[in-house]
Amino acid sequence: MDLSDRKKKILQAIIDEYIGTAEPVGSRAISKKENLGLSSATIRNEMADLEEMGYLIQPHTSAGRIPSDEGYRFYVNSLMRDYKIGMDAVAQLQSMLESRVSLLDKLIRYAGAIASNLTEYTTVISAPKDDDSEIKKVDVVAVESHTVMLIVVTRRVRSASVNVNLSGEGCERLAQLINKSLAGMKPREVTRDTIEEIKDGAKGFIKDSALDKILGCLYDTVTADAETEIYVTNANSILRYPEFADVEKARDMLSFLDDKEKLKKLAAADTGEGINATIGKENDFEILQDSSLVSMNYTLPSGGAGKLTVIGPKRMNYSKVFASLDLISNEIEKLVNYYMNGS
Amino acid sequence: MDLSDRKKKILQAIIDEYIGTAEPVGSRAISKKENLGLSSATIRNEMADLEEMGYLIQPHTSAGRIPSDEGYRFYVNSLMRDYKIGMDAVAQLQSMLESRVSLLDKLIRYAGAIASNLTEYTTVISAPKDDDSEIKKVDVVAVESHTVMLIVVTRRVRSASVNVNLSGEGCERLAQLINKSLAGMKPREVTRDTIEEIKDGAKGFIKDSALDKILGCLYDTVTADAETEIYVTNANSILRYPEFADVEKARDMLSFLDDKEKLKKLAAADTGEGINATIGKENDFEILQDSSLVSMNYTLPSGGAGKLTVIGPKRMNYSKVFASLDLISNEIEKLVNYYMNGS
DNA sequence: TGTTAGCACTCATTCCCGTCGAGTGCTAAC
DNA sequence: GTTAGCACTCGACGGGAATGAGTGCTAACA
Numbered sequence: 037m038d039l040s041d042r043k044k045k046i047l048q049a050i051i052d053e054y055i056g057t058a059e060p061v062g063s064r065a066i067s068k069k070e071n072l073g074l075s076s077a078t079i080r081n082e083m084a085d086l087e088e089m090g091y092l093i094q095p096h097t098s099a100g101r102i103p104s105d106e107g108y109r110f111y112v113n114s115l116m117r118d119y120k121i122g123m124d125a126v127a128q129l130q131s132m133l134e135s136r137v138s139l140l141d142k143l144i145r146y147a148g149a150i151a152s153n154l155t156e157y158t159t160v161i162s163a164p165k166d167d168d169s170e171i172k173k174v175d176v177v178a179v180e181s182h183t184v185m186l187i188v189v190t191r192r193v194r195s196a197s198v199n200v201n202l203s204g205e206g207c208e209r210l211a212q213l214i215n216k217s218l219a220g221m222k223p224r225e226v227t228r229d230t231i232e233e234i235k236d237g238a239k240g241f242i243k244d245s246a247l248d249k250i251l252g253c254l255y256d257t258v259t260a261d262a263e264t265e266i267y268v269t270n271a272n273s274i275l276r277y278p279e280f281a282d283v284e285k286a287r288d289m290l291s292f293l294d295d296k297e298k299l300k301k302l303a304a305a306d307t308g309e310g311i312n313a314t315i316g317k318e319n320d321f322e323i324l325q326d327s328s329l330v331s332m333n334y335t336l337p338s339g340g341a342g343k344l345t346v347i348g349p350k351r352m353n354y355s356k357v358f359a360s361l362d363l364i365s366n367e368i369e370k371l372v373n374y375y376m377n378g379s
Numbered sequence: 380m381d382l383s384d385r386k387k388k389i390l391q392a393i394i395d396e397y398i399g400t401a402e403p404v405g406s407r408a409i410s411k412k413e414n415l416g417l418s419s420a421t422i423r424n425e426m427a428d429l430e431e432m433g434y435l436i437q438p439h440t441s442a443g444r445i446p447s448d449e450g451y452r453f454y455v456n457s458l459m460r461d462y463k464i465g466m467d468a469v470a471q472l473q474s475m476l477e478s479r480v481s482l483l484d485k486l487i488r489y490a491g492a493i494a495s496n497l498t499e500y501t502t503v504i505s506a507p508k509d510d511d512s513e514i515k516k517v518d519v520v521a522v523e524s525h526t527v528m529l530i531v532v533t534r535r536v537r538s539a540s541v542n543v544n545l546s547g548e549g550c551e552r553l554a555q556l557i558n559k560s561l562a563g564m565k566p567r568e569v570t571r572d573t574i575e576e577i578k579d580g581a582k583g584f585i586k587d588s589a590l591d592k593i594l595g596c597l598y599d600t601v602t603a604d605a606e607t608e609i610y611v612t613n614a615n616s617i618l619r620y621p622e623f624a625d626v627e628k629a630r631d632m633l634s635f636l637d638d639k640e641k642l643k644k645l646a647a648a649d650t651g652e653g654i655n656a657t658i659g660k661e662n663d664f665e666i667l668q669d670s671s672l673v674s675m676n677y678t679l680p681s682g683g684a685g686k687l688t689v690i691g692p693k694r695m696n697y698s699k700v701f702a703s704l705d706l707i708s709n710e711i712e713k714l715v716n717y718y719m720n721g722s
Numbered sequence: 723t724g725t726t727a728g729c730a731c732t733c734a735t736t737c738c739c740g741t742c743g744a745g746t747g748c749t750a751a752c
Numbered sequence: 753g754t755t756a757g758c759a760c761t762c763g764a765c766g767g768g769a770a771t772g773a774g775t776g777c778t779a780a781c782a
Contacts (some may be wrong), residue, residue, distance in 0.1 A: 062774050075726050080775065098732040098774050167521075177516045177532045189520045195539040240385055272637060275630040283626060287618040294615065343416055405745050418755050423746065441745050441761045 039110075039140045040178035045072055046082050047157070047237040048115040055351045059279050060100030064214070099263055105316040108328070112313045112354050119355035121363055122268055123152060129363065130355035134375060145267050145363060147334075147344060152270040157348035158293065162303035166341025171218050171258070176211040176250070178204050185249060188257055191340070191376075196257045200246040206231075213237045215252065226258050262341075266299045277356050278350040279326060303343045311361050316350050328352050332361045351377075382432075382453075388415055389425050389457040390434055393512040394446045398694045401621050403443030415538040440682050448693070451671070455656045455697050462698035464706055466515075472706065475713055488610050490687060490707060497703035500691035501636065505646035506608035507683025514569075514601070519554040521547050523715040527593060529662060532626070533566065533601055534683070538598045543589040556580045558596065574582045606686075609642045622669065622692040635666050636690075654704050659693050671695050675704045679715070697718050 039047070053061045063079040083101055086092045091107035094100075103111065133143075145183060148161035169191035177185045184202050187195045202210070217234050218226060231251050238247055271293045280286040294343055298321065298361055307314065307329075314329045328350045335341045344364070346357050392412055396404045406422040423531055427434045437443075446454065457598070464720035472493055473625050476486075489502035512534035520528045530538045545553070561569060574594050574665050581590055614636045624630040635641060641664065650657065650672075657672045671693045678684045687707075689700050 060774090076774090077726055077728090077776095078724085081725090084776080094780085095773075096733060097776095098772095099734075119638060173518070173520045173529075174477065174521055175516070175518055175532070177691070179512075179515055179534055185515075187518070187530060187532065187536055189518070189528055189530065191526075191778065193521055193528060193536065195536040232429065272630060272633045275626055275633070281619050281626055283624055283629060286626060286629070287615060290615045290618070384736095403745090407745075419745090420747095420755055420757090421753085424754090426749080437746085439762060441763075443745065645727095 042074075043070065043082055043086060044115060047086055047103075047107065048080060048090065048111065049081075049349075050101060051107060051111045051115070055353055056104055057352060058349075060095055062100035065100070075241040076196075095370065101104070105349070106316065108313075108315045108350060108354075109318075110357075112315070116355045116358070119353075121356075121359050126363065129154070129367055133367055143368070144168060144342065147368060148267050148269045148282070150275070151346060151360060151364055152343055154363070155299045155357045156270075156273060157346045157352060158271050158273050159269045160293070160299055160302065160345045160347060161269075162268050162300070162334060164276050164342045164343040165264050169340075170220055170222050174211060174214045174218055175347050176202075176207040176214065176252070178202055178207050186250070186254055186257055187223050188223075188254075193229070194257055194260065198250050200249050202246060203240065206242055209241060210250070218258070223258050226255070228255070230351075231255050231375055264300050266296050266303060268293050268299070274347075277349050288323055289327075289355065292321070302329075304347065307333065307343070309333070311358055311364070311365075313358075315356060326350060328354075330354065330357045330361065332365060334365065334368075380485060382686035385456060385527075386417065386425055389422060390429055390450065391447075391454065393426075393429075393435065393555070394443060394450060394454045394458070394694075397445055398696055400449065401694060402436055403445050404632070408443070415709065426633060446694070451658045451693060451697075452661075455658070459698045459701070460633075462696075462702040464699075464702050468712075469706065470483065470496070472710055474501045477708055481695045483504050487608075487685065487712070488689055490711060491610050491612045494687055494689060494703060494707055495616070495708070497689075498689050498696075498700045499616060500689045500695060500700065501614050502612045503618050503642055503645065503688045504610050504612075505643070505685040506610070507679060508607050511565060513563055513565050517557045517561055517597070519550040519557065520546075521545055521550050529593070529597055529600055531566075531597075536623050537600055539596050541593050541596045542683075544593050545589060546592070552584060553581055561601070566601050568683060569598070570653070571598070607637050607643050610629075611642070611647060617690075620692050632670075633664055643646070645672075645688065650686070651677065652676070654708075655700055656697060656701075659665065663707075669693060671697075673697065673704065675708060677708065677711075 046066060049066050050061050051228075051352060053065060053069075054130065063076040063083055066083075067074055067076040083092060086107075087094060087101060091102055092101040093104045093107075095102060117162060122140065132146065132150055144161055144163045148159045151161070152159040167195045171188060171190055173189045175185075175189070175290060176186040179185045179197065182199050182201055184198045184200055184207065186198065187193060213234055217230055220235075221230070231254065235251055236248055242250075271290060274280045274289055275286055280289060302321070305320065306336060311332045315327055316328060319327070319329065324347075326349070327347055329345050329347055331343055331345045333341060333343050344361065346352075346361065348357070389409060392409050392415075393404045396408060396412075401424060405501055406419040406426060409422045409426075409701055410417055410419040412466070416580060421502065426435060427519070429439060429450075430444060434447055434453055435444040436447045436450075438445060452563070475489065475493055487504055487506045491502045495502040514531060514533055516532045518528075518530040520530065522528045522618055525542050527541050527550065529541065529545055531535060560573055564573070570595065576599065577596055578590060581625060585593075614633055617623045617632055618629055648663065654675045657667075657674065659671060660668055662670070662672065663667060665689075669692070670690055672688050673695075674686055674688045676684060676686050689695075689704065691700070
């Protein structure tokens with residue numbers, strides 16, 4: 037079942053060409069790519085073989101060939117050349133990262149944006165859940181006459197505002213009570229009973245109605261499904277590809293990219309270690325059957341894991357995307373280490 | 380320059396029809412709309428007049444007529460019928476609002492989403508700046524071994540994390556110092572000098588390098604351009620309209636809707652009191668020349684003002700959009716009042 | 723035995739042109 | 753002032769014909 041060296045070269049040339057043009061590639065085009073001195077007729081024979089083996093497809097009798105899913109798969113596994121990312125792109129990446137790193141929570145978002153910049157495809161990045169991070173502190177602040185702000189600090193900060201009238205002093209006492217109960221707990225361990233306890237303690241100095249409102253909101257905020265945040269960058273880039281020249285298709289894809297639920301499933305899918313491609317029909321989602329994903333799982337040293345996914349047409353520039361994700365993961369790791377240990 | 384009643388009715392019928400179909404409207408179609416018992420020939424004469432007066436346009440000799448910008452303008456100012464919003468939509472709106480109102484900061488976002496739901500067009504809503512709201516409290520919380528979270532509470536909550544090592548006690552002392560200096564100030568009044576003062580006070584118990592990092596980040600966070608937040612909802616809805624059947628156009632519009640800078644300018648434009656339409660060429664942006672906006676300025680009782688804008692094709696259903704915005708503004712006002720005074 | 727030139731064949735794309743029909747403007751009659 | 757009638761315009765649609773890219777096959781060549 038092995039391919040001869042020549043077949044490999046031809047397959048590679050075909051896919052490289054197709055990635056660039058999105059047009060079926062003919063034998064003549066390949067034979068003119070001097071590096072293998074063969075006539076178009078010979079190429080045709082080889083192409084016929086490759087088609088029979090399942091690596092190529094002929095859209096119709098007199099058209100050139102396009103790669104099949106298997107063709108891409110073989111290309112990604114064995115043929116792809118290394119892609120050299122330009123120094124300016126690297127420099128740009130580094131400066132972007134450095135300027136933002138003080139806000140670790142934003143790192144994720146930037147990582148997605150950077151990946152999209154480098155690859156020019158759409159990216160989807162899932163921020164790590166913070167299920168397991170405990171509640172560090174809860175704050176209750178009177179913001180204006182009728183508004184109280186609740187702030188819950190875990191690894192993230194969540195906040196909510198409640199419309200009740202509460203003095204600054206009342207806020208402080210309540211905050212103390214809440215912290216005594218909640219600090220150190222994990223959000224999902226908090227129950228209605230925990231809240232009831234707080235209520236009992238605070239009954240003395242806060243009106244029942246106000247207390248109910250505040251604590252109800254507190255409960256909601258704390259337990260608010262520690263949502264996996266999903267950020268999509270550059271969704272509109274799909275409109276640049278002839279694959280989406282049909283508005284119908286474009287709309288479907290953009291709706292998909294708007295659907296957080298589906299994207300969460302996407303981010304939750306098992307894509308193995310490191311950087312991996314999922315090509316066409318290998319995808320679970322109907323709508324991705326004509327697209328490819330390149331995914332990279334990441335883990336932050338602070339715990340928490342997520343996934344960065346690049347979405348593009350099946351004929352995406354795999355080598356560039358792989359190289360970009362590799363670069364990003366290295367740079368971020370360097371940076372994180374530096375900030376964890378250094379200074 | 381006044382239009383006869385009959386001309387008004389005909390113009391209205393034409394625009395109503397065109398809003399529904401997006402096809403040039405012919406005289407026969409109008410004459411069959413029984414309510415005025417006129418033959419198509421008569422309608423034709425009137426249409427020729429209306430065209431001469433600038434309210435209609437004929438795309439080519441043997442086509443029907445479509446409204447000009449002036450036609451739409453006249454329609455919006457004088458012809459538009461009142462639109463009755465279905466009770467179920469109202470009920471849905473109310474329940475949406477009630478379930479979310481405890482999070483006042485999210486109200487804006489929901490308002491945008493609701494407007495988009497009701498009208499089925501894209502909405503852009505700008506959240507009020509909080510330039511003028513003073514700093515209520517600043518919190519410093521050690522989140523994990525190497526991370527400290529800064530939380531600045533004004534009318535909003537802003538937070539940032541810094542990678543330094545600081546004990547819980549250190550955090551508290553620092554927070555006290557910071558609060559003594561900053562609480563009550565307005566963000567834009569905070570200067571490097573203010574920060575230096577805090578630094579002097581904290582030098583005793585925090586390493587210089589760590590302090591620099593934290594205070595640098597604090598300064599950034601506090602002064603971080605009290606950005607006008609802009610939320611866009613349902614941008615993809617434009618792909619439903621034949622006006623955007625061309626992917627090129629759709630892409631341009633979607634890029635525009637992605638461009639926060641441009642949207643801020645849009646939100647900053649003067650659109651007068653109440654609910655107002657800006658039609659076609661009346662828009663400043665090149666790309667909106669074939670679209671219309673309906674904008675509503677709002678003011679929150681807590682101060683702060685912003686704008687809700689609905690974007691659609693020129694032939695948008697103006698009456699529905701006007702009615703929807705009106706409804707939203709009423710419902711939200713009711714709700715806000717209720718929560719400010721009641722209970 | 724592998725490679726190549728040549729040739730007939732296929733099929734998507736493009737362009738042209740005739741037909742169709744929606745819609746107009748004009749005129750003459752009511 | 754209104755309407756019926758009619759000639760005219762022009763985009764949309766559809767059916768070839770021409771074009772050309774690309775193939776498969778065969779026979780000759782090294």
